[in-house]
Amino acid sequence: MSTPTSAMRRVRLIAALTLFLGLLGFGQQAFAAASPVPAPVPAPVSAPSFALSLDDTTLTPGQNGALSVTFTNRQTGPVTFLYTTLVASEAGSPIAGARREFTGCTGASWCEVAPMTVRFNLVSPTVPIAPGESRTVTLPYHFTADSDCTIGARMDFRIYYFYYEYGSNGTYQGSEFPDPPVVSSLVCPTAP
Numbered sequence: 326m327s328t329p330t331s332a333m334r335r336v337r338l339i340a341a342l343t344l345f346l347g348l349l350g351f352g353q354q355a356f357a358a359a360s361p362v363p364a365p366v367p368a369p370v371s372a373p374s375f376a377l378s379l380d381d382t383t384l385t386p387g388q389n390g391a392l393s394v395t396f397t398n399r400q401t402g403p404v405t406f407l408y409t410t411l412v413a414s415e416a417g418s419p420i421a422g423a424r425r426e427f428t429g430c431t432g433a434s435w436c437e438v439a440p441m442t443v444r445f446n447l448v449s450p451t452v453p454i455a456p457g458e459s460r461t462v463t464l465p466y467h468f469t470a471d472s473d474c475t476i477g478a479r480m481d482f483r484i485y486y487f488y489y490e491y492g493s494n495g496t497y498q499g500s501e502f503p504d505p506p507v508v509s510s511l512v513c514p515t516a517p
Contacts, residue, residue, distance in 0.1 A: 372397075373503075374397060374501065376394075377503050377507040379391070381509075384510070386471065388468075390467060392463070392466060392482055397459040403456065404454040407448045407490075408444070408489070409446070410484070411442070411444075411483070412441060412483055416506065423472040423476060425466065425467075425480045427441070427443050428466060432461055433445035466480075475513060483503065
């Protein structure tokens with residue numbers, strides 16, 4: 326009994342597909358074996374890396390306040406390099422008549438201060454930050470003495486950008502906006 330032509334075509338097609346898929350599978354295995362295994366990607370950090378706090382949430386014109394910025398290493402390896410940009414911005418709508426500025430930086434190994442921005446490194450040349458360990462930088466700031474205290478000016482602080490290196494070759498970068506915001510308000514001096 327002879328096999329119909331259509332059935333033979335299907336058998337040939339199935340055999341050809343099986344052979345093709347088998348060769349394709351073997352080719353992928355050979356290619357995969359020749360490729361280096363990529364390094365595992367570190368899981369994102371779930372808890373904030375930075376905590377921001379103020380010594381006083383209200384300031385009169387010219388009065389100095391201090392912002393403390395504490396970095397905590399939440400990785401499994403030591404942080405060997407940390408670059409941070411912190412920004413003070415006008416909370417709410419910009420209001421003319423009040424100038425805000427940072428006036429210094431203590432506790433950082435390197436610091437660059439501009440009126441509304443501070444860039445700093447909390448590691449080099451000091452020792453790395455071990456897992457779970459924290460390090461704090463203090464940033465004095467004020468509303469200038471010529472600021473108008475009647476206009477309700479405020480400023481809020483946030484980590485605009487940070488980048489750090491940890492462990493043997495891990496890196497992490499991001500930004501953090503405190504919730505609730507860390508805000509300092511300009512008020513008029515109280516009458517004696």
